[in-house]
Amino acid sequence: MKLDTCDLAAYATMRADDVLILGQRLSAWCGHGPVLEQDIALTNIALDLIGQARAYYQLAAHGSSDGQTEDTLAYLRDAHEFKNHLLVELPNGHWGDTLMRQFLFDTYNFYLLEALTKSSAPELSGLAAKAIKEVSYHAQYSAEWVIRLGDGTEESHSRMQSALDILWPYTDELFEDTSLDVAVHALQVGPLPSALRADWLAKVSEVLQMATLTVPSLDGYHQRGGLHGKHTEHLGILLAEMQFLPRAYPTAQW
Amino acid sequence: MGEEFSLEHRFQAYIDAENKIEPKDWMPENYRKTIVRQMSQHAHSEVVGMLPEANWITRAPSLRSKLILLAKVQDEGGHGLYLYSAAETLGVSREQMIDDLLQGKAKYSSIFNYPTLNWADMGAIGWLVDGAAIANQVMLCRTSYGPYARAMVRICKEESFHQRQGYEIMMHMAAGTPEQKAMAQDALNRWWWPALMMFGPADAASPNTAQSMAWKIKRKTNDELRQEFVDKTVPQATFIGLTVPDSHLKWNEVTGHYDFGPIDWEEFTQVVKGNGPCNKERLAARNKAHQEGQWVRDAATAFAKKQQARAAAPVSATNPSAA
Numbered sequence: 001m002k003l004d005t006c007d008l009a010a011y012a013t014m015r016a017d018d019v020l021i022l023g024q025r026l027s028a029w030c031g032h033g034p035v036l037e038q039d040i041a042l043t044n045i046a047l048d049l050i051g052q053a054r055a056y057y058q059l060a061a062h063g064s065s066d067g068q069t070e071d072t073l074a075y076l077r078d079a080h081e082f083k084n085h086l087l088v089e090l091p092n093g094h095w096g097d098t099l100m101r102q103f104l105f106d107t108y109n110f111y112l113l114e115a116l117t118k119s120s121a122p123e124l125s126g127l128a129a130k131a132i133k134e135v136s137y138h139a140q141y142s143a144e145w146v147i148r149l150g151d152g153t154e155e156s157h158s159r160m161q162s163a164l165d166i167l168w169p170y171t172d173e174l175f176e177d178t179s180l181d182v183a184v185h186a187l188q189v190g191p192l193p194s195a196l197r198a199d200w201l202a203k204v205s206e207v208l209q210m211a212t213l214t215v216p217s218l219d220g221y222h223q224r225g226g227l228h229g230k231h232t233e234h235l236g237i238l239l240a241e242m243q244f245l246p247r248a249y250p251t252a253q254w
Numbered sequence: 255m256g257e258e259f260s261l262e263h264r265f266q267a268y269i270d271a272e273n274k275i276e277p278k279d280w281m282p283e284n285y286r287k288t289i290v291r292q293m294s295q296h297a298h299s300e301v302v303g304m305l306p307e308a309n310w311i312t313r314a315p316s317l318r319s320k321l322i323l324l325a326k327v328q329d330e331g332g333h334g335l336y337l338y339s340a341a342e343t344l345g346v347s348r349e350q351m352i353d354d355l356l357q358g359k360a361k362y363s364s365i366f367n368y369p370t371l372n373w374a375d376m377g378a379i380g381w382l383v384d385g386a387a388i389a390n391q392v393m394l395c396r397t398s399y400g401p402y403a404r405a406m407v408r409i410c411k412e413e414s415f416h417q418r419q420g421y422e423i424m425m426h427m428a429a430g431t432p433e434q435k436a437m438a439q440d441a442l443n444r445w446w447w448p449a450l451m452m453f454g455p456a457d458a459a460s461p462n463t464a465q466s467m468a469w470k471i472k473r474k475t476n477d478e479l480r481q482e483f484v485d486k487t488v489p490q491a492t493f494i495g496l497t498v499p500d501s502h503l504k505w506n507e508v509t510g511h512y513d514f515g516p517i518d519w520e521e522f523t524q525v526v527k528g529n530g531p532c533n534k535e536r537l538a539a540r541n542k543a544h545q546e547g548q549w550v551r552d553a554a555t556a557f558a559k560k561q562q563a564r565a566a567a568p569v570s571a572t573n574p575s576a577a
């Protein structure tokens with residue numbers, strides 16, 4: 001059995017959506033960071049993520065019969081067609097909110113890419129081998145900030161604990177196995193997300209402990225829907241801004 | 255008195271022999287002040303200059319253009335860092351300089367007090383604003399203060415890259431749909447005169463120029479640099495089919511330069527005084543980032559102190575299980 005190009009495109013698009021939306025969020029920090037060095041560092045992560053999104057979208061667009069390109073995929077789909085996790089579309093909040101969201105996602109992204117480097121699809125394994133170098137740096141950077149702010153001042157500690165508490169219900173979705181994941185996994189193209197949970201939880205718990213933060217309970221109610229195109233209210237606004245020019249001037253080339 | 259006089263003489267002779275002044279060297283107080291003011295203003299311009307372009311990052315119309323713009327704005331932040339460090343060699347701290355900026359005591363290039371209103375502004379800024387900055391900065395690569403000159407060499411390479419990328423955006427827009435071409439022309443109309451003002455007042459109205467030239471801080475006057483910029487840029491506009499918004503603009507066979515119309519120095523003065531279209535927003539944005547970052551910087555400092563204390567303490571005291 002071979003993975004249909006159409007499934008591979010859908011899978012690559014799903015991976016791209018996460019990193020594009022998160023990269024778009026981070027890019028809004030550029031010029032507004034708490035200190036110049038960190039403004040530059042966070043922009044680096046945004047650059048990497050949007051670069052990864054391009055690679056995934058190019059893979060998805062390659063061999064598409066309907067003339068898709070990286071830009072039509074990014075700019076001409078509506079919110080319900082995006083399959084990113086809800087976590088990445090949540091607003092930036094303050095620096096601590098952004099870095100906590102980043103840490104939770106980076107750690108997931110690291111284990112995901114680690115699995116994808118072993119993909120039976122060479123396009124994906126090649127892409128993952130390159131991306132994991134970037135993401136292991138991201139994961140280290142965001143973990144350091146979670147520790148620094150968690151174990152910094154009383155104020156920073158309480159800000160980080162509430163960031164964690166607010167974001168936690170969005171983490172369960174990272175490990176949801178969609179039917180596409182199951183199909184992809186059957187052909188050793190990609191992992192079952194549920195299989196990444198144990199590593200993720202171990203790493204996240206270790207860092208949160210170093211940050212003197214309390215890991216929220218796992219059995220609370222979790223938010224889901226992104227993987228099926230059911231998003232928060234935030235995504236529509238993000239897309240309205242991001243897609244404005246190609247939508248307003250449909251015949252223009254940029 | 256006599257000793258000071260001879261020090262100044264030796265300083266001038268040293269500069270005249272094309273030597274670089276280094277941080278530990280003796281220098282006249284006024285030279286130090288001029289250099290610190292110029293470098294800190296330059297650093298502030300890089301950092302405030304991130305804002306007008308950052309305004310379009312989230313709306314960049316393609317993934318490629320988003321990456322290019324993001325990297326460009328990030329470069330400007332890097333320039334700010336080099337320049338703050340170079341200024342710190344003369345004993346003024348970055349905190350102090352940033353404080354002066356936030357309180358409105360320090361100046362930055364007035365060009366960044368103009369708004370970015372359409373996507374072609376990303377082209378116009380790269381092409382004209384980075385272009386005008388380069389004219390000045392190429393000269394500053396040979397400025398007499400060593401750390402400033404060295405920072406400039408590094409920065410200039412990136413600025414000329416920005417300038418090329420900006421021109422490419424303009425070229426692309428000018429060759430695009432009628433709407434895109436209109437955006438490009440509109441951007442040129444709005445940025446042309448402010449770009450010419452970037453070189454500063456006319457020589458006749460610039461009393462500090464002579465001293466700066468003698469000290470080889472500057473090597474060309476404002477008017478010389480402005481003329482070079484006009485001569486270089488007008489043919490570039492013509493080449494992509496855009497019209498420079500100056501009815502007096504005319505090639506002068508005799509001088510071998512373009513003649514151009516009078517600059518509205520009243521507008522320039524108003525923007526310098528804080529009455530430009532975006533002065534308040536720009537300063538407010540810098541203040542907001544600074545204030546909202548306060549708890550982050552405090553936490554980072556507190557954490558670093560804890561780490562130091564832990565490193566200094568005997569292992570058994572901090573981590574009993576490690577024994």
Ligand SMILES: [Fe+2]
Nearest residue numbers: 300329330333
């Ligand atoms: Fe710059």
Ligand SMILES: [Fe+2]
Nearest residue numbers: 330384413416
């Ligand atoms: Fe630049």
